[in-house]
Amino acid sequence: MNASGTVVAAHGRQYRVELDGGETLSCFTRGKKSELACGDRVSIRYSDSNQGVIETIAPRRSLLYRSNAFREKLIAANVSQIIIVVATEPSFSDELVTRCLVAAESQNLRALIVLNKCDLTDRLPAAEATLTPFARIGYPLLRLSARTDASALRPFLSGQTSVLVGQSGMGKSTLINALLPGVRAATRKISTALDTGKHTTTHATLYRLDAQSALIDSPGLQAFGLHHLAPAAIERAFPELRPFLGQCRFRDCRHAREPDCAVRAALTRGELDSRRYAVFQRLLSEAG
Numbered sequence: 001m002n003a004s005g006t007v008v009a010a011h012g013r014q015y016r017v018e019l020d021g022g023e024t025l026s027c028f029t030r031g032k033k034s035e036l037a038c039g040d041r042v043s044i045r046y047s048d049s050n051q052g053v054i055e056t057i058a059p060r061r062s063l064l065y066r067s068n069a070f071r072e073k074l075i076a077a078n079v080s081q082i083i084i085v086v087a088t089e090p091s092f093s094d095e096l097v098t099r100c101l102v103a104a105e106s107q108n109l110r111a112l113i114v115l116n117k118c119d120l121t122d123r124l125p126a127a128e129a130t131l132t133p134f135a136r137i138g139y140p141l142l143r144l145s146a147r148t149d150a151s152a153l154r155p156f157l158s159g160q161t162s163v164l165v166g167q168s169g170m171g172k173s174t175l176i177n178a179l180l181p182g183v184r185a186a187t188r189k190i191s192t193a194l195d196t197g198k199h200t201t202t203h204a205t206l207y208r209l210d211a212q213s214a215l216i217d218s219p220g221l222q223a224f225g226l227h228h229l230a231p232a233a234i235e236r237a238f239p240e241l242r243p244f245l246g247q248c249r250f251r252d253c254r255h256a257r258e259p260d261c262a263v264r265a266a267l268t269r270g271e272l273d274s275r276r277y278a279v280f281q282r283l284l285s286e287a288g
């Protein structure tokens with residue numbers, strides 16, 4: 001018998017698939033590579049009454065993943081929005097924020113930055129200063145304190161399939177617990193079973209908020225390699241560069257040391273953020 005459903009937990013080559021009938025089934029793939037992500041739509045065949053084999057993956061609306069020179073790591077499939085969680089404490093990497101945003105832009109996703117732990121007011125000004133360039137470009141920024149009240153996030157989640165990304169310790173788990181009280185505890189048990197005893201959540205999980213909205217929690221990020229992006233895609237992923245593209249002397253300008261570069265000129269005039277520009281150049285050099 002066959003059925004279709006959505007991957008709601010991706011864990012190595014083992015997956016939990018929520019079937020369209022509502023039942024959740026443990027499934028695996030036949031191939032060597034783990035090539036599925038949370039959010040993927042799949043068709044499965046029952047191998048026995050409580051296990052399934054994933055036979056096909058439906059075409060994806062979006063695929064969020066990171067890559068280095070050697071391998072790719074899928075984060076989430078079919079999401080419409082990325083929510084980047086940062087906090088007043090511990091300090092966060094603005095480069096990682098930029099990289100998440102580039103990944104989002106390359107997949108045409110909506111993006112939202114959440115500044116958590118705003119109750120730690122001592123650290124608030126520094127965090128705000130780090131986020132100013134992003135707000136200036138136009139990325140929405142939501143300030144909250146997940147420990148006391150996460151409800152300000154709800155309107156942003158409505159009608160979207162969102163993925164929460166961020167460095168470890170920014171408060172993703174706290175945020176999920178606040179939005180879905182009780183749900184996570186139950187999911188944790190399943191995770192622990194899959195992990196054969198490990199208690200840290202090392203994999204992505206999809207939670208249903210309502211019929212139209214879902215939220216995917218992903219493991220804490222340290223790095224976000226984007227080796228799979230071509231230079232043209234990287235350029236397009238920096239919205240603040242758009243007014244200047246096509247205005248350089250050379251058509252294939254990399255906006256580094258070329259003469260008459262419109263991007264460099266804008267940078268010199270202070271119209272572009274130098275830290276974002278530095279990440280832009282690093283991404284281009286990684287792209288080769």
Ligand SMILES: Nc1nc2c(ncn2[C@@H]2O[C@H](COP(=O)(O)OP(=O)(O)OP(=O)(O)O)[C@@H](O)[C@H]2O)c(=O)[nH]1
Binds near residue numbers: 120175
């Ligand atoms: N003061 C304050 N602390 C918070 C807030 N939200 C989370 N924390 C604390 O920050 C720490 C990290 O929170 P987690 O929710 O575990 O962070 P995480 O991003 O899920 O981290 P990983 O599970 O390692 O990926 C915990 O000690 C939380 O209690 C907040 O709004 N204010």
Ligand SMILES: [Zn+2]
Binds near residue numbers: 254260263264
């Ligand atoms: Zn240029």
